[in-house]
Amino acid sequence: MDNKGFTLRKRLAGFKYAFRGVRILLRDEHNVWLHCLAGICALVAGFFLDLSAPEWAAVVIVCGCVLAAEALNTAIERLADVVTPEYSEAIKNVKDLSAAGVLFMAIAAAVTGLIVFLPKLVNLFYHYPETLQP
Numbered sequence: 001m002d003n004k005g006f007t008l009r010k011r012l013a014g015f016k017y018a019f020r021g022v023r024i025l026l027r028d029e030h031n032v033w034l035h036c037l038a039g040i041c042a043l044v045a046g047f048f049l050d051l052s053a054p055e056w057a058a059v060v061i062v063c064g065c066v067l068a069a070e071a072l073n074t075a076i077e078r079l080a081d082v083v084t085p086e087y088s089e090a091i092k093n094v095k096d097l098s099a100a101g102v103l104f105m106a107i108a109a110a111v112t113g114l115i116v117f118l119p120k121l122v123n124l125f126y127h128y129p130e131t132l133q134p
Contacts, residue, residue: 025071032070035106039063042113049120058116062109069105073098 025032042059051059076098080091 021071025067025074029070029074031102032067035063035066035070038109039066042117045117049117049124051116051120055116058112062105062112066102066105066109069102073102 026036042063046056046059077095080094084091
């Protein structure tokens, strides 16, 4: 691949390849669908619970990080399968470590969700009956 010089055409081609990767990820990886569903739920909840700008930033960042971790995990697993198609304990360990990275990020996203959404939900349901009284 020729990497000499900056051209707009090359930069746009990079986006084309990245979006192709997104299509592959969505087509082949079922866990990504679950992560996307969780992200959509967080975005909808954020809209209804009127998140502040820092809260939005936290939610968007962790959602993006989970999807990025899933993409990297998938890339590592596929590369490992090309390197050694037959069973290898070393490759198994690499794949398990890669999956652990996704798990850590998903846990961080869940904790972030609790920090952002739980106080708002508690406030909504705890104070809601008081707002109905005359």
